[in-house]
Amino acid sequence: MSLMKNLLGAAVAVALTAGAALAEPAIIFDLGGKFDKSFNEAAFNGATRWAEETGESFREIELQSEAQREQALRRFAESGSNPIVMTGFAFGDALSEVAGDYPETTFVIIDMVVDGPNVRSVVFNEHEGSFLVGMMAAKASESGTVGFIGGMDIPLIRKFACGYVQGVMAANPDAKVIQNMTGSTPAAWNDPVKGSELTKAQISQGADVVYAAAGGTGVGVLQTAADEDILSIGVDSNQNHLHPGQVLTSMVKRVDNAVYNAFSEGPGLETGLQVMGLGNDGVGYAMDDNNASLISDDMVAAVEEAKAQIISGDLTVHDYMSDNSCPAN
Amino acid sequence: MGFFEIFDISLQVFDSTIRLATPLLLACLAGLFSERAGIFDIGLEGKMLIAAFMSAAVAYVSGSAWVGLLAGIGASMAFALIHGLASITFRGNQLISGVAINMLALGVTALMALAWFSQGGRTPTLLGGARFQNLTLPFAETLSGVPILGPIYAELISGHSILVYIALAMVPLTWWVLYRTRFGLRLRAVGENPAAVDTAGISVVFLRYAAVAICGVLCGIAGTYLSTAIQAGFTEGMTANRGFIALAALIFAKWRPWYALSACLLFGFFFAIDNRFQNITMYSWLAIFALFAIAAALIFAARKSRLDMAVLGGFGVILAGLGTALWLGVGLDGTIVLPVQLMQSLPYILTVVILAGFVGKAIPPRAGGEPYVKER
Numbered sequence: 001m002s003l004m005k006n007l008l009g010a011a012v013a014v015a016l017t018a019g020a021a022l023a024e025p026a027i028i029f030d031l032g033g034k035f036d037k038s039f040n041e042a043a044f045n046g047a048t049r050w051a052e053e054t055g056e057s058f059r060e061i062e063l064q065s066e067a068q069r070e071q072a073l074r075r076f077a078e079s080g081s082n083p084i085v086m087t088g089f090a091f092g093d094a095l096s097e098v099a100g101d102y103p104e105t106t107f108v109i110i111d112m113v114v115d116g117p118n119v120r121s122v123v124f125n126e127h128e129g130s131f132l133v134g135m136m137a138a139k140a141s142e143s144g145t146v147g148f149i150g151g152m153d154i155p156l157i158r159k160f161a162c163g164y165v166q167g168v169m170a171a172n173p174d175a176k177v178i179q180n181m182t183g184s185t186p187a188a189w190n191d192p193v194k195g196s197e198l199t200k201a202q203i204s205q206g207a208d209v210v211y212a213a214a215g216g217t218g219v220g221v222l223q224t225a226a227d228e229d230i231l232s233i234g235v236d237s238n239q240n241h242l243h244p245g246q247v248l249t250s251m252v253k254r255v256d257n258a259v260y261n262a263f264s265e266g267p268g269l270e271t272g273l274q275v276m277g278l279g280n281d282g283v284g285y286a287m288d289d290n291n292a293s294l295i296s297d298d299m300v301a302a303v304e305e306a307k308a309q310i311i312s313g314d315l316t317v318h319d320y321m322s323d324n325s326c327p328a329n
Numbered sequence: 330m331g332f333f334e335i336f337d338i339s340l341q342v343f344d345s346t347i348r349l350a351t352p353l354l355l356a357c358l359a360g361l362f363s364e365r366a367g368i369f370d371i372g373l374e375g376k377m378l379i380a381a382f383m384s385a386a387v388a389y390v391s392g393s394a395w396v397g398l399l400a401g402i403g404a405s406m407a408f409a410l411i412h413g414l415a416s417i418t419f420r421g422n423q424l425i426s427g428v429a430i431n432m433l434a435l436g437v438t439a440l441m442a443l444a445w446f447s448q449g450g451r452t453p454t455l456l457g458g459a460r461f462q463n464l465t466l467p468f469a470e471t472l473s474g475v476p477i478l479g480p481i482y483a484e485l486i487s488g489h490s491i492l493v494y495i496a497l498a499m500v501p502l503t504w505w506v507l508y509r510t511r512f513g514l515r516l517r518a519v520g521e522n523p524a525a526v527d528t529a530g531i532s533v534v535f536l537r538y539a540a541v542a543i544c545g546v547l548c549g550i551a552g553t554y555l556s557t558a559i560q561a562g563f564t565e566g567m568t569a570n571r572g573f574i575a576l577a578a579l580i581f582a583k584w585r586p587w588y589a590l591s592a593c594l595l596f597g598f599f600f601a602i603d604n605r606f607q608n609i610t611m612y613s614w615l616a617i618f619a620l621f622a623i624a625a626a627l628i629f630a631a632r633k634s635r636l637d638m639a640v641l642g643g644f645g646v647i648l649a650g651l652g653t654a655l656w657l658g659v660g661l662d663g664t665i666v667l668p669v670q671l672m673q674s675l676p677y678i679l680t681v682v683i684l685a686g687f688v689g690k691a692i693p694p695r696a697g698g699e700p701y702v703k704e705r
Contacts, residue, residue, distance in 0.1 A: 191567070192564050
């Protein structure tokens with residue numbers, strides 16, 4: 001028995017030193033999985049891009065349950081991976097527990113702020129990106145009524161909504177915005193049927209462009225918008241290809257850039273808060289062949305002008321999360 | 330707001346009600362067959378989910394929605410038979426088997442979707458014949474000019490997927506099978522007193538398997554409706570607890586087919602309202618009146634037994650208190666805003682009230698949940 005113990009101990013020690021010697025970066029994908037056509041997939045793409053360009057490799061894990069969060073973090077940290085990137089605000093609690101125990105390891109959390117000397121928190125200015133697509137929605141709308149469908153009713157989604165409304169109002173002060181939230185439980189992220197019904201309800205109230213910031217529920221929104229022949233706006237990743245010619249644009253969060261940057265900078269990356277906004281290509285609107293026919297030059301000119309003003313600071317978009325209220329409705 | 334505006338909005342809300350009630354109704358009837366035969370089934374959700382996935386996947390591959398429907402029904406029946414095997418043949422705990430089926434379906438669909446299509450647990454978008462299109466009933470175009478009745482026919486009755494009409498036709502069919510055929514009589518008997526059925530020389534095991542299989546077919550149609558009729562593809566966990574809401578509707582309906590129709594329409598109506606209106610502004614005198622009326626009805630109904638008095642009476646007093654608080658706070662000529670969360674929780678509140686014994690007792694089939702053992 002004791003021989004067995006010694007052997008096992010030796011094996012573990014070897015494994016640990018081997019891991020430490022490699023110091024590969026690691027990435028942890030949240031519950032959606034790395035092929036979710038959205039947030040996690042964008043992160044995966046960023047990591048793959050880094051691996052292809054440098055010829056090095058990275059370690060990864062897809063979480064299967066809530067309980068694995070802390071476990072996965074500790075395992076990567078103990079095996080010497082550095083830096084460790086995690087996607088999604090849900091890692092917040094687990095990371096604040098773990099980060100202090102591994103001062104030598106650098107952690108990067110995306111979409112959440114965690115304080116710690118060895119933590120980089122990457123947040124996105126979703127309100128700025130939403131502002132731009134809001135302007136496009138108002139310009140593309142013929143009825144003067146546009147819609148917003150959020151997933152779960154949390155401050156982050158309100159931030160999307162608030163930026164969007166401000167953008168709509170900036171382009172057309174007389175426009176009307178109908179806002180719906182899918183629900184107040186996590187099930188609201190995965191209910192495309194309800195997304196469809198909300199879209200139909202908004203269409204019957206006159207909306208002819210609908211912006212979905214609702215995860216899997218958004219699939220139903222985009223589908224119904226295409227069925228009913230109105231325009232929709234995708235979110236997070238470029239969703240223009242889902243219904244070519246019927247998705248006006250997508251508000252993209254460049255999660256891939258955040259991961260790519262972290263991996264490139266390596267273990268010595270600068271910690272603290274990193275804001276990805278319009279200025280450093282952290283957020284933006286998607287343009288490709290699928291939506292080229294929907295976007296007029298006039299639209300692009302107006303949006304680019306607003307973008308330049310936001311970057312230079314001449315135009316400020318109110319952030320809902322700064323004071324939990326929105327000046328526009 | 331003019332009459333026609335209100336008419337238009339109510340038409341849209343009722344239209345949405347029908348779409349939202351259909352999967353509930355199918356799942357509710359599925360549960361009705363199973364539970365009437367004495368097999369509790371909380372695995373409705375899981376069976377709908379696997380059917381939603383299978384039908385979307387097969388419809389995409391084959392290009393035909395009908396082939397997809399068959400695949401969905403097949404997958405759902407396979408899961409129903411697992412439940413049957415566990416709870417009839419091996420006399421296991423029916424609740425545990427149901428929970429297992431829900432968990433299995435959630436995992437299996439995500440895994441298979443990922444392995445098969447690698448699109449993040451989704452199936453590709455269904456186009457054309459791979460999806461159930463909305464039917465336009467005869468004369469819908471010509472009649473739509475007729476005032477009042479025209480739009481009702483053209484928008485409310487016409488223009489749904491064929492699965493909606495199948496679901497509605499299932500209600501009288503279920504009633505007829507359960508109450509007018511020998512099979513139905515035996516099926517109900519097996520849920521009340523299996524020993525008596527056995528003594529009469531009829532196989533309890535066969536009847537229960539038949540009920541579970543019918544349950545599988547109906548859940549299969551429900552799941553297929555979600556992924557290939559209202560949606561054009563499967564997304565992970567897309568049933569979004571509809572199977573459990575159907576169970577609530579089943580209790581609300583006291584295990585009767587026509588009541589099941591009204592319960593599902595009522596739940597669908599609440600969901601439609603909550604989709605159409607986020608916050609409802611209402612005259613406070615109306616709200617106060619409604620609160621007092623419900624409170625009075627509850628207290629009136631609570632006289633029957635001591636338990637009711639505690640539960641319903643307490644509930645009534647709370648509502649009356651709320652009404653009084655509103656009266657004093659807002660007054661009779663103000664307006665109040667009903668939050669959207671209230672509408673969202675109404676179906677559940679109603680079920681709790683029903684379970685507490687309002688509108689008569691909801692008495693489940695007597696032998697429900699108990700495996701039948703021939704000899705002890």
